Amino acid sequence: MIDGIVQIEGGKVTQVGTKPPRGVPITELGDVALLPGLVNAHTHLELSDRKKRLGKAGMSMPDWIRLVVNERTTPKKKLAAVNKGAAESLRHGVTTLGDIATYAPHDVNEAPQSPRAVRFHEVIGFSQARAPSAHGGLVKKLKLSKVEGASELDGTPLEGVSPHAPYTVSPPLLRNLVGTAAEWNMPVAFHLAESKEELEFLTTGAGGFQEILEERSMWDPWAVPRGSAPLDYLRILTRAPKALVIHGNYLERKELAFLARHRDALSLVYCPRSHAYFGHDPYPLETALSLGVRVCLGTDSLASNPDLSLLDEMRVTAAQHPRVPAEKILEMGTLASSHAMGLGHLVGALSSGRYADMAAVPIPQGVPDAAADILAAILADTAPVSQVWLGGTAIEN
Ligand SMILES: [Zn+2]
Numbered sequence: 160m161i162d163g164i165v166q167i168e169g170g171k172v173t174q175v176g177t178k179p180p181r182g183v184p185i186t187e188l189g190d191v192a193l194l195p196g197l198v199n200a201h202t203h204l205e206l207s208d209r210k211k212r213l214g215k216a217g218m219s220m221p222d223w224i225r226l227v228v229n230e231r232t233t234p235k236k237k238l239a240a241v242n243k244g245a246a247e248s249l250r251h252g253v254t255t256l257g258d259i260a261t262y263a264p265h266d267v268n269e270a271p272q273s274p275r276a277v278r279f280h281e282v283i284g285f286s287q288a289r290a291p292s293a294h295g296g297l298v299k300k301l302k303l304s305k306v307e308g309a310s311e312l313d314g315t316p317l318e319g320v321s322p323h324a325p326y327t328v329s330p331p332l333l334r335n336l337v338g339t340a341a342e343w344n345m346p347v348a349f350h351l352a353e354s355k356e357e358l359e360f361l362t363t364g365a366g367g368f369q370e371i372l373e374e375r376s377m378w379d380p381w382a383v384p385r386g387s388a389p390l391d392y393l394r395i396l397t398r399a400p401k402a403l404v405i406h407g408n409y410l411e412r413k414e415l416a417f418l419a420r421h422r423d424a425l426s427l428v429y430c431p432r433s434h435a436y437f438g439h440d441p442y443p444l445e446t447a448l449s450l451g452v453r454v455c456l457g458t459d460s461l462a463s464n465p466d467l468s469l470l471d472e473m474r475v476t477a478a479q480h481p482r483v484p485a486e487k488i489l490e491m492g493t494l495a496s497s498h499a500m501g502l503g504h505l506v507g508a509l510s511s512g513r514y515a516d517m518a519a520v521p522i523p524q525g526v527p528d529a530a531a532d533i534l535a536a537i538l539a540d541t542a543p544v545s546q547v548w549l550g551g552t553a554i555e556n
Pocket residue numbers: 201202203259350405459460
């Protein structure tokens with residue numbers, strides 16, 4: 160087997176190689192592959208108190224959204240769910256995650272061992288009448304957060320802005336929210352092109368999403384111009400320092416090419432098992448990657464996914480997209496995701512200067528010695544992450 164050594168000092172990696180350094184204590188890990196801690200680019204931890212997914216497989220997105228908004232919870236339960244989801248994520252080797260938050264981040268009494276989290280403040284306000292207060296509410300939250308000591312990692316903000324989706328945030332509001340994110344140097348996360356019903360809504364202003372907005376007295380016929388398309392929203396998102404385009408299940412080739420042209424700022428987040436739950440058309444992963452789009456991986460929430468294991472998302476990706484190399488899939492679940500949230504220089508790879516966040520996975524029996532074969536074998540296997548480290552500290556399982 161290939162031997163690897165990761166040298167750690169002060170929570171960060173100082174060297175990666177094959178020769179053991181002299182005069183320092185060494186921890187032997189046995190036959191495992193030591194991966195960078197996994198980075199989950201998209202989840203909603205506040206939905207982690209669920210025992211099973213919401214609704215049924217293959218249901219329409221507007222019907223499922225209706226179930227989500229009708230769920231009743233309390234702030235206390237929400238925060239308990241956030242902690243529960245954080246602990247589950249870490250167990251699965253997720254050491255950094257992007258969480259969409261309707262809770263106040265400062266109310267989270269974080270468990271002592273939690274993954275690093277970028278908390279994206281969710282904003283909803285579809286009608287033109289609601290837009291100013293929705294935007295004002297976000298600015299108020301950011302100011303409050305600053306007063307209370309906004310969380311950051313080596314000076315990089317661990318907060319972001321999440322305009323929810325085209326059927327809950329109008330283009331002018333999106334523009335203002337992205338402007339605010341740019342002012343505060345924060346990343347943006349936006350659900351886009353997730354369902355066919357959303358495209359119908361953008362094109363005609365009608366369909367299931369319009370019905371929901373009407374039911375909730377949020378409908379405004381002038382909020383979105385007829386004949387709109389995801390590209391109109393992508394153009395607005397380029398003004399953010401970093402923006403995550405969540406799902407993008409139905410982006411067209413020209414929109415994927417646009418993402419590729421703006422790959423430093425814009426990243427696409429594929430949530431494989433959530434995608435499968437709704438029975439969407441095949442995901443355009445190979446096209447996106449061949450065009451040069453930065454593609455990340457996310458679990459989405461437990462309302463559409465059975466667990467928060469990013470390794471399982473990587474395994475589903477490998478099974479459903481056999482032409483995508485294993486190394487690429489690993490990158491999607493580590494460095495691509497950390498870069499997408501502005502943390503690429505700090506986490507997401509085992510290299511000198513980055514935090515020593517790591518996940519060990521047992522190597523299946525009888526695998527040839529080459530690293531690429533080992534990785535492919537791990538993605539074809541089912542063994543869970545066996546050990547996790549955060550900043551060089553082993554996590555008690
Ligand atoms: Zn989501």
